[in-house]
Amino acid sequence: MEVVDKLKILKIINSSKKGKSIKQIQKEIGENISQRTIKKILKELELEGKILIKNSKVYSLKKLDLIFGEFEKKKNYGFVNDIFIPPKWSNLAISGDLVIVKPIKKENGKIVGKIIKIVKKKHLFIGTYRNKKVYPDDKSLGISIEITKKSKKLKIEENSKVLFRLIRGKKLKASIVEVIGKIDEPDVDLKVVIKTYNLPINFSKEVESEVDKIPEKINFKNRLDLTDEIIYTIDPIDAKDYDDAISVKKEGDYYILGVHIADVSHYVKFNSVIDIEARKRATSVYLLNFVIPMLPHKLSNYLSSLQPLKNRYAFSVIMKINKKGEIVETTFFKSIINSKARLTYEDAQALLENKEPWTGVSKFADENYIEIIRENLKLAEELSEIIREKRESEGSLDFDLPEPYFIFDENKNIINIIPKIRLKTHRIIEDFMISANVSVANFFSKNNIPAIYRIHDRPDPKKIKNFIIIAQNLLNIPISIPEKITSLEISKILKMVKNSDNEDLLTYLLLRSMARARYSTKNIGHFGLALKNYTHFTSPIRRYPDLMVHRILYSALKNKIDRSDEFLEMLEDIANHCSNMEEKADNAEWDLWEYKKLEFMKNKIGEIFEGVISGFSDEGIFVEIKEHLVEGIVKFENLKIDENRYIAYVNNKMYKLGQKVNVKVAKVIKEFKKLILDFVL
Structure with a gap:
């Protein structure tokens, strides 16, 4: 009601x-x-x-064309979304406050706005306790804050991370709410990130009670029985929530690709206690070796998870694909599958290369399935290459940037950071999941069904123009600036960058020029994948939009489409909320990466590394140490930066973006996520 x-x-x-x-x-x-x-x-x-x-x-x-968002303070000015807020119009807002902004004017291509109301003030912050003061992690609050008389009576060890309540007034004060842990404890970074982003760890008794009532018995009624089919999963080595399984066959000149997704919607009914909590969380959050699931463990890791050798409910997409990689026929139906293998990406790759599985994690129905699945994987690889070639010819962008892989000892101390290897098996699963997502989105679009799409807007032409100027100078080749920015034009530039000395740097700069993908009911297409229609269907255990897409698809298959304004309004609210929560989860993950990188580099103070100049700012020159994918800064006060930001001068010496340099690790300031480096001449 x-x-x-x-x-x-x-x-x-x-x-x-x-x-x-x-x-x-x-x-x-x-x-x-x-x-x-x-x-x-x-x-x-x-x-x-x-x-x-x-x-x-x-x-x-x-x-009234007013904007709602979170205020992000930088020194004395700030931003709400992309709107610049000068000091005189900040209304004394502090980072994290939820505000309403009135856009006032445009200045140098930027919208300038005024905060007309603080809807909700942020009260809780993280800091480091030292000398009866709190040194906030958020530098916009100042270097240090005096603590209240009550807090001064608490017995707190020096250099402890604390959660404090900010008391606003003529002078800011801090009331300590909780001691998180000593700054050098292995788990403190994880705890800080969880507190910073207010991530919910536990589920309520009501949710857990509802989960306990879910029957485990599998009912075959109104479902297609696929339990005898060669269906299997490929996932990371430490995965527990198996969202997706695949099957591949050849029928004459056609490939029959099956993508079978965990049928979470069978267990989680719309607006149930479990569903309301899942919607609120919107996504699972992956914090290195710690996961905060969207769904309780019994659902995410057991009942819904497509575990090997167990009958499981699935929502299947069967695609008939020709030799050109075109999907010529698609069917959707509810099914029951029995996965014949749980493969890690590494073991699947070993099978492709005619080697034996080696991780000790993969499971097979029996030994005979090792060879059966090896042959099936080769067919999957063949199909994947056809699909990928078609996508790339249409302008799909593959940024393929290295990600850090963190290695810990048994005491959770970080001992190494190396670039993660992207295997062919990663690409196979990516290609198949994209195909399933496209099939569902095409069905929605063709039948004009209100749904949640995954959209990616065109990039800002100014940003692309700036990137091209930098790329021309680093690659030393002419690159024409396209009249119209299309995915195909950007993919041509990516190919020029490939295998160059500065491939990773230029790929990263180009990625930063792109808009952020998000969820919406307004289908504007997906620029990065060069697609007119795209959605997320393949991960309902860990993404709420996928769960909603399952419900919408199933309703449509039963001819029960809700086209009301109220339903569309609700979907748009869910889409916006999920976009915001996804960004929050990404930021939390990135923060933890940064803390762990700095923890690792703390043991490298005084050591010399080869690096690449990755950027310039008023503070100094940024350098990436590629060996560990860690970025630090060489501080300079009198740095003069070229307008296109690819050359800088200091003391009559020129430094260029992409230039190889040697640097020494000078200092680590963990709470501010800063790695200070010195040039080694």
Whole structure:
């Protein structure tokens, strides 16, 4: 009932540019609903970024072109999304505050805005306790903050990481809420990240109780029995949540690709207690060797997980693909599968190379399946190459940047960081999952079904132009600036960059020029994959949009399509929320990477490494140590940077982006995520 009321109230507010009073809303809603209930719903809507409550009136953000977002403070200025907020218009907001912004003008190509309301103040922050003060991790709060009298009485060890409540006033004060741990404890970084991003670890008793009631018995009714088919999973070595399984056959000149996805929607019903919690979390968060799941373990690691040699519910997509890589026929249905093998990427690669599995983690139905699956993998590789060749010819972008792989000892201390190896088997699964996602998105688009799409906007032409200027100078070849920025044009530039001395640096700079992919009901296509239609269907255990896509697809197959405005509004809310939560999860993962990189480099102080100049700022010159994928800064006060930011001068000496240099590790400032380097001449 309250969901309907909320949508009705929002519709009333969105119907007019003029503000509405609570009495007007109460009258227009036409139902017996109290002002107290309306006020509660209005507060929720304001926190969701839909409305502005001001001077006893309620306004539509959409109608007034106001922007809602989180304020990110930089020194004395800040940003909300991409809107620049100068000091005079910040309204004393602090990093993390949820605010409403009025765009005022455009200046040097940037939108300048004014914060007209702080909707929710951020109160909790992380810092380091030293000398009866807190040194906040967020530098915009200042170097140090005095603690309250009550906090001074606490027995806290020096150099402890603490969670503190910020008390605002003429002078900021800190009230210590919790001691997280000593700065040099192996687990403290993980705890800091969890606290910083307020990540939920445990599930409520209500959720766990609901999960316990789920029957484990598999019912074959209204499902296609695929338990005798050669179906298997390929996942990371430490995976527990097996979302997807594959099957590949050849019928004449056609390939029959099956992508079988865990049928989470069978267990998690819309708006159930489990579903509400999953929607709130929106995604599983992977923090190195620690996972915060979207679903309780019994679902994510057991009931839904496509474990080997167990009958499991699946949602199958069967694609008939010709020799050109074109999907000529697709069918969708609910099924029951029995995975004949749980393969790691490494063991699957070994099978492809006619070697024996070596990780000790992979499982097979019996020894005979090793050779059966080896042959099947070779067919999968053949199909993958056809699919990839077609995608690349259409302009699909593969940035293929190295990711760090962190190696720990038995005490959780970091002992090495090396670039992660991308295997052919990673590409096979990627190609097959993209094919399934495209098939579902094409079905939605063709039948005009309201759904959540995975979209990727075109990049800003100015950013691409700047990148091309840098690439020309580093590669020393002419690159024409395309009149229209298309995926195909960008893929041509990527091919020029490939195998050059600065391949990783230029690929990274080009990736930074791209927009961020997100979820939306408005299908604008996916620039990076060069696709008109794309969605996420293949990971419902760890991504909430995929779970919603499963429900929408199944409803459509039963001819029960919801085309109402209310449903579309709800989907867009879910899409926005999931986009925000995905970004939050990515930032948390990146923060932990940075902490662990710095922890590792702390043991390398005084050592010399070969590096590559990766950027310039007012503070100095950034250098990447490629051996460990770690970036640090060589500090300079009088650095003069070229307008295109690929050359800098200091003391009459020129430094160039991509230039190889030797650097010595000088200092690690972990709480500020800073690695200080010195040039070795």
